[in-house]
Amino acid sequence: MAACASGRDVGGLGTVLLQTHRGGASQPLESFFLPSSSSPSFLVRFDDSNGSTTSRPFFTSFDADDNGDDDLDEYFRQPEKKRRLSVDQVQFLEKSFEVENKLEPERKIQLAKDLGLQPRQVAIWFQNRRARWKTKRLEKDYDLLQSSYDTLKADYDGLLREKDKLKAEINSLTDKLQKKEKATGSLDLAHNDAMSREIPLEKPSLDSASGCKQEDISSARSDIFDADSPHYTDGVVHSSLLDEDDHHNNNNSLCCRNLLPDQYVFPKLEDEDYSDPPASFEDQAFWSSWS
DNA sequence: TTGTGTTTTATTGCCTCC
DNA sequence: GGAGGCAATAAAACACAA
Numbered sequence: 001m002a003a004c005a006s007g008r009d010v011g012g013l014g015t016v017l018l019q020t021h022r023g024g025a026s027q028p029l030e031s032f033f034l035p036s037s038s039s040p041s042f043l044v045r046f047d048d049s050n051g052s053t054t055s056r057p058f059f060t061s062f063d064a065d066d067n068g069d070d071d072l073d074e075y076f077r078q079p080e081k082k083r084r085l086s087v088d089q090v091q092f093l094e095k096s097f098e099v100e101n102k103l104e105p106e107r108k109i110q111l112a113k114d115l116g117l118q119p120r121q122v123a124i125w126f127q128n129r130r131a132r133w134k135t136k137r138l139e140k141d142y143d144l145l146q147s148s149y150d151t152l153k154a155d156y157d158g159l160l161r162e163k164d165k166l167k168a169e170i171n172s173l174t175d176k177l178q179k180k181e182k183a184t185g186s187l188d189l190a191h192n193d194a195m196s197r198e199i200p201l202e203k204p205s206l207d208s209a210s211g212c213k214q215e216d217i218s219s220a221r222s223d224i225f226d227a228d229s230p231h232y233t234d235g236v237v238h239s240s241l242l243d244e245d246d247h248h249n250n251n252n253s254l255c256c257r258n259l260l261p262d263q264y265v266f267p268k269l270e271d272e273d274y275s276d277p278p279a280s281f282e283d284q285a286f287w288s289s290w291s
Numbered sequence: 292t293t294g295t296g297t298t299t300t301a302t303t304g305c306c307t308c309c
Numbered sequence: 310g311g312a313g314g315c316a317a318t319a320a321a322a323c324a325c326a327a
Contacts, residue, residue, distance in 0.1 A: 082299085082300055082301075082321045082322070083321095084298095084321090084322065084323085085299085085300085102314095103313095105312095105313095120301095121300085121301090123313085124300065124302090125300080127301095127314075127315075128300070128301085130314085130315085131315080132298095132299095
């Protein structure tokens, strides 16, 4: 009958592994039948009826009052049971795990000695504990990513709403302006023609045409566009977005430079081509939803 | 008590490293 | 090739509602 140290090893028929409560080393079978003061723990290896080999801990330790032939006999008659580690053992292992979650051989032996377990059991406990720790960490990471995603999604949705609002506002202003131009143009064509030669440079008077305040438009979502938001200086609309757009398509530009009121045309925003997302937008899908 | 879901202990097979 | 780690899994132990 051979004793082996690892449940992983393939053992022979009826192999009985005996380990002392302290030390984890295999001992002669005499100790098994004549239990000493050190409480032994057992691993019984046997072949079942279909020939496959199983190896299970029979019981991990004796309590002091478990000693005695009757108790031994009773243990042998019982079907083999998987014993849970005691609360103290688990606490000890947990503390050790907190210090270092990997187990060097020396520490494994020492822990096994201290806890009255087989080194193999200690190794298995650490293995399973690492697996649990990894699962927990994954759950944490997932939650973190989820909340991060939720925040970004909320921001994104807010920006979309703001964008739609601004679009509608611009279209409404454009319509009003065009109506007004039509009306004034048909009333006094001759006068208008004369005036067009003398009209000073000034920014398009959106506010006067619509009744809206200029700052309502330019200040709207200044936190969104910030440096990119359009602004007027000296009768010129400046915007990195719009300027770039101007480069690409002079005929379809929202931007108006030094134009007389009756000469520029406000295209509808739906027709705009925001074909060039800012470099910072790596996600094309994200950008394309804006245009 | 029992059925069911969860946790814990242990095994197996594969992989990597020395 | 052996030792040890990990993922997947089995199975016992446990918790708990019905």
